[in-house]
Amino acid sequence: MNDNILQRARKTFQLEADALNNVRQLLNNDFQQAVLLIKDCAGRVVFSGIGKSALVAQKIVATFNSTGTPSIFMHAADALHGDLGMVQESDIVVVLSKSGFSPEIKALLPLVKNFGNKIIAIVGNTDSYLAQQADLVLNTTVDQEACPNNLAPTSSTTAQMVMGDALASCLMDLKGFKDNDFAKFHPGGTLGKKLYLSVSDVFLQNEKPKVLEHQSLKEVIVEITKKRLGVTAVVNEQNELLGIITDGDLRRMLEKNTDIEHTVAGDIMTKRPKTIEPRELAVSALDMMRKNSITQLAVTEGNVYLGIIHIHDLLKEGLI
Template identity: 45%
Template sequence: MSDTLIEAGKRTIELEAQAVKALGERIDGEFAKACEMILNCQHRVIVTGMGKSGHIGGKIAATLASTGTPAFFVHPGEASHGDLGMITQDDVVIAISNSGSSAEVITLLPLLKRMGNPLISMTGQNQSPLAKAAHAHLDISIEQEACPLNLAPTCSTTATLAMGDALAVALLEARGFTAKDFAFSHPGGALGRKLLLKVEDIMHSGNELPRVEKTALISEALMEMTAKGFGMTTVMDGQELLGVFTDGDLRRSLDQGIDFNTATMIDVMTAKPLTISQNRLAAEALGLMDAKKITALVVEDDQQQPVGLLHMHDLLKAGLV
């Protein structure tokens, strides 16, 4: 039984791989025309399809939208009952149907023609009504489905999905789409956070910034550190940052037998501490902390004045660690 299941799985993967590989020969002038139609579109791309083609269409629309091509999916059945109002004459329509004759999709063709929408078809039948009506036709035909009955959409849906990805990537490259552009479409994802989140977005500022003057005693610094809860404090000379006093500095002071009743911050602080600009990416701050084995950074503004503090815990909360 196990051998039979494994063989069926391997056969399915092999057949779908062959179906995708065959698409390479069909990336031709029609594909280029479809890309140019979308690049010239001043509005959005509308993807539609019925059944399994619809499920694949939803994913294609999502991929286009996240890679710089505004797009969304419209169900063809619902379009005939009011949702056609979601489509404007400035939209490009991608209609998907393996047979090229899905009734719900074909019903929309006269209406799309009347509105003047550029139409791109994805079908497995070059002579189908949908293929003939399209301004650009993408051939997604396959030799057979992976299903032993040659009925369940398997290879055909895989090929359709791959063709949609080919479109999205070609358009992405043509638009000069960057990682930062991608991040703006994915602000909640790890990449979005790394490329968009700045130090100033998560730093502690104002009264949250621990600070003592250079003449402060160690006891005063400890009170400030306890009150602010960061395990360190800045040491200031008015508005000028002179150094920081940390838990590590406290331990070194104890080891050296320094008199806590008379020693001031000038005697025990770490001078010229590492700082970071508030305009830098939080991911850069993380890299700096990791490299220097520290847990906090003083944040400076454009005039190199201390305006905040960034702690490793802030990066953890932001999901960067």
């Protein structure tokens, strides 16, 4: 029984992968023209569909909006009962359908054409009514659904989804849409924080442990304990960073039977420690900690010591 389940799962993956490979071969000049048309659109891209195609259309709308192409969703059935009013003169209408003959689609298309809006079809039948009425046709024909009965939309909806992703990706390239632009549309959640949260947004809430290089071991221990970050910076009179001492450094020193009474900060500090500037992204601090197997970084500007950013800070912010 378990083998049959895995066989069906693998067959589903294979059928959908084959379908995507076939649809990729169908890309033509209409796709290029669709991308350019949307890029130069003065209005919005209105996506519409019925059934499963409507759900795919909503996902593509979300992708377009998050990547800098203003879009809205209009259900094909609801359009016939008032929602058609959302279509403005400068908008482009993209209609998704596997068959291209759905009654709601057939009723919608003449109305949109009367408005004078350009129509792009994402359709699985190039001989359909939708394909004939559209200005541009993006062919998502699949030979077989991944459904065991070849009925439920599976391969066909995957093809629609990827066609939408391909449009969005090409538009991002043409518009020069970068990670900073992406961050503007994703200010919430972990993804947004990774794109905009800086070191200065995090470390300033921490204490700033520091000692001078001639201070005693006792003073070092007190400073580390008091500031509760497991580390202290070692600085000179000009507040320039000379090194750091972690609680791990203290333990290793004690294992070596060092002359504790005469030990000072400069004797046990790690020179040239890993540092990061406050303007750097917090996720860059996390990457540096992971690569070097450490849990904190000294924050500096030039060589001036500003404070400590700890891995617990990044955990608290949800970056881990």
